[in-house]
Amino acid sequence: MSRNPATPRTTVLGGGAWGTALALAALHAGHAVRLWARDADMAAAIAKGENPRYLPGISFDSGIETTTDLQAALADADCVLSVTPAQSLRSVLEQVKPHMPAGIPFVLCAKGIERETGALLSSIVAEILPDNPVAILSGPSFAADVARGLPTAVVVAARDNDLAMQLAARFSAQNLRCYASDDIIGVELGGALKNVFAIAAGAVVGAELGASAQAAMVTRGFVELRRLGAAFGAQPETLMGLSGLGDLMLTCSSTQSRNFTYGLALGRGESLEGRPLAEGVPTAAIAARLAAEHAVEAPIISAVAAILQGAITVTEAVEALMTRPLKHENKI
Ligand SMILES: NC(=O)C1=CN([C@@H]2O[C@H](COP(=O)(O)OP(=O)(O)OC[C@H]3O[C@@H](n4cnc5c(N)ncnc54)[C@H](O)[C@@H]3O)[C@@H](O)[C@H]2O)C=CC1
């Protein structure tokens, strides 16, 4: 179907909770929206105004055009939002590459680091789609809140500040406020690593160690985020913002977070089989390796990785963290 060239034409890759919510947000911002889902039933349901698997109980405006055909999805797009899980990005990009219009922004909305290589997602885009500017959309934003039209603020980062401003304006609408940033690395790291600390915070709560321990875990996790940020060249103030402190506040304290509830299950000793996507699981392992390679002290990230590997228990991890050598609080 041809679309009005004056209307922003946004293509969303991914028919999960966040892809659906962002497609709706783009629709509400006045865009013509096409959503690609690999699953035909999912595509059909979203076109009808529901996503019973990932956004149960929420019905929304139909008006999102859906397809399982990637070429058709990308045909006349002028901006692409990439909303499949972090570990699938490389394979999705290989499929996207032959059909991707040159020069249009590719906006990453997943939160994670590639498990196999340690590559930041933006560098995978730069490698596979060298002719498309990459941007990152991140910040404290539960899909269900955005799909319900509740007020939410996020940040959009691009290396080129003008592009970041254009994208922030493009996706802002009455109840979605987008700030701009030129710090891709900081925004990316904040989004990826908060998931690891959400697992840690959930584990503390699940093990009934108390609200004080939860606050300590999140605060010291934030120190590790700032240390890794410094090692990777992130701007420190970025991590004090929405994709950093803001997303830690949200996901380290709410049972709406899949990473927090994954940690809860860990702390309670419950089964971890068949749980919803928890991006912090693969990211913890690779973040622990990256921290070691960059000589960054990151005992919480290492502890989460070791717990997930089955090498230590939550109780052992907390005991080890509590008995580390005493130190000055502000030595980043
Ligand atoms: N749900 C939320 O509140 C938010 C999620 N995010 C991030 O967005 C990303 C996606 O999360 P959700 O949509 O919530 O996950 P989800 O589990 O609800 O949906 C994931 C979707 O990706 C599809 N998918 C998985 N592998 C694929 C592949 N190889 N090719 C094509 N499609 C594939 C699945 O079929 C599913 O439709 C994650 O990185 C998450 O951290 C970011 C902000 C908010």
Ligand SMILES: O=C(CO)COP(=O)(O)O
């Ligand atoms: O990233 C999110 C909110 O900002 C969603 O968190 P979860 O993936 O833990 O549900």
